[in-house]
Amino acid sequence: MTSAADATVDRLLSTVSRLWPGHAVDLVHGRRSADRELIFVPSSASPRLLVPAGHPAAAASGLRRFSRALSTKERVIRLAGSVGLRVGAERLLADRIRMTPVGIPGDTIEQHLSTVLGTEVVVGLGVGSLRANQKPILQVFDRRGRCIAYVKVGDSELTTGLVQQEGANLARLGQHDWRLLELPELLHLGTWEGLELLVISALDTAIRPAGGPLLQPPxxxxxxxxxxxxxxxxxxxxxxxxxxxxxxxxxxxxxxxxxxxxxxxxxxxxxxxxxxxxxxxxxxxxxxxxxxxxxxxxxxxxxxxxxxxxxxxxxxxxxxxxxxxxxxxxxxxxxxxxxxxxxxxxxxxxxxxxxxxxxxxxxxxxxxxxxxxxxxxxxxxxxxxxxxxxxxxxxxxxxxxxxxxxxxx
Incomplete structure (x- = not known):
């Protein structure tokens, strides 16, 4: 792995340790699944996403988010990857983060979010670029594998302030009626295990790109x-x-x-x-x-x-x-x-x-x-x-x- 990939993996291991308190968190290279694992897509050497092992519908859904920035080729690659994960391609992905209970573990982030959202959920984890305001962003999936929410995690003084600010902004914006804009809905803002959690609804993004040049703002x-x-x-x-x-x-x-x-x-x-x-x-x-x-x-x-x-x-x-x-x-x-x-x-x-x-x-x-x-x-x-x-x-x-x-x- 490159030094950048090493730093990213180290950051992800640290994040998962905080989200699964009372668990031993290890980077493993093998396809034999344990009770709880997150799978690197496509690999730990070039990480783009962590998806929940043993939940093919959720893993597939994790790739089905489309922004205007994606080219047609990138959209096709995401769709192909999503279909592959849906039919069991996770067996081909060897790099994983394994969470093993130690003693009597406390609530994990999945248990906490299940309580907050009123339904049993599993999560995946986005992989962003290293920067000063980098914060963990979770994808939350229900039993059917649908992405029902995103969670931004404030894990430092800087990112906690940003998470709280976005929560206040969404609450304010939610008081307005919008005809041309669709915004995420604020579902929850609160503290858990010393982390600030902003839970927002997932927008159902379209696969087809919008018309017009990418450089032209709407x-x-x-x-x-x-x-x-x-x-x-x-x-x-x-x-x-x-x-x-x-x-x-x-x-x-x-x-x-x-x-x-x-x-x-x-x-x-x-x-x-x-x-x-x-x-x-x-x-x-x-x-x-x-x-x-x-x-x-x-x-x-x-x-x-x-x-x-x-x-x-x-x-x-x-x-x-x-x-x-x-x-x-x-x-x-x-x-x-x-x-x-x-x-x-x-x-x-x-x-x-x-x-x-x-x-x-x-x-x-x-x-x-x-x-x-x-x-x-x-x-x-x-x-x-x-x-x-x-x-x-x-x-x-x-x-x-x-x-x-x-x-x-």
Whole structure:
């Protein structure tokens, strides 16, 4: 295994140990099943998912989640894998995590969730990339193997705060009626064995991909979100949003970064502090891997970054930028190309306001990265932090530079 795979497996073993207290948790390589095992799909050397052994319908269901980010080829591979697990292909998968009771074990996560949801369940475990805010995410299956819920687990101070925030956000969003959006339902938020658990309903995502280019964000559902949380327009420099960005600078530990960030904000305020900005909400991580389409509605999950009192339009910038950087890397040229993409535009947004919205997005993103990259856990974020801060510097200068003589903006 590579060092990255080793680190991922070690993290998964640690997570399973906390979810199955009173059990010996071991990585095993063999197809002889025990009472309780989780199977690596496709292997521990390239882990993508842990599915429950001995539950073929649940294991198959674990692969049947489709986001807009998946290509047709990836969808076919998932479907084929799902069919294979349904008919017993788990026998071919040798890498497993085995949980063996020691003495008199206490309740496991499956027993606790069975009580919370009122039905007997088993769980699988997602495998995400290593990052500062990485948290365990469980898939919950009923007796028939249907995925009925997802559980986000706060297992550190940082991730506990994010889990609690998403729970509060979903409770707030659940008070609204949605025509174009479909959101997960908040089922439970509580503490178990020192872990914070957010239990949400599973959205039934469609196998068929939505039409249109992947780089094009769906604007109508975003407009519905913005209309629900519309706060009207006010001068940028007088908004709470702007005060929060200015306040972020005080929390930046690195002197050079703090100075660069403050100078960018000063340029923006000098040039556009009096510009009227529509204030509303944003999802905070609006990207193809967090959304699906079904029956004419946009399914949208992962609401931990949701916030109100922000400029309208940040989501579409985020969508195009992160779709581009995932495909081509987080570099200066990719960022600049993404910001210039016509897909970041809204038909009701003037070119000047579009430019300002893009720079305000960079200011918000830079604030997130500058704070998140501090401390030892943030080391992995530092190259991206530098790229985002450099982009903010360039584009804040561009939109505030005097227009050439005889030119108009």
């Amino acid at each position: 604007l109508a559902p975003l407009d519905e979100l913005y209309d629900q949380f519309d706060e009207g327009s006010e001068a940028l420099g007088g908004t709470v949003y702007w005060a929060d960005l200015v306040g972020t600078a005080k929390r930046i530990e690195d002197d050079w970064q703090r100075t660069a960030y403050r100078e960018a904000l000063a340029r923006i305020e000098a040039g556009h502090g009096d510009t009227a900005i529509r204030m509303t909400a944003w999802h905070g991580d609006f990207a193809p891997w967090n959304l699906g389409h079904r029956r004419g509605r946009l399914q949208l999950w992962d609401w931990e970054r949701f916030a109100t009192g922000v400029p309208a339009g940040l989501d579409r910038i985020h969508y195009v930028l992160h779709t581009s950087t995932r495909a081509a890397g987080f570099s200066d040229s990719v960022v600049d190309t993404a910001l210039a993409s016509p897909y970041t535009h809204h038909p009701d947004c003037s070119p000047t306001l579009q430019d300002l919205t893009a720079v305000l997005y960079l200011a918000s993103l830079a604030a997130r990265y500058l704070i998140g990259s501090q401390g030892p856990q943030g080391e992995v974020l530092r190259p991206t932090t530098r790229t985002v801060l450099d982009a903010l510097t360039r584009h804040s200068r561009r939109i505030t530079a005097p227009a050439p003589k005889g030119a108009t903006r």
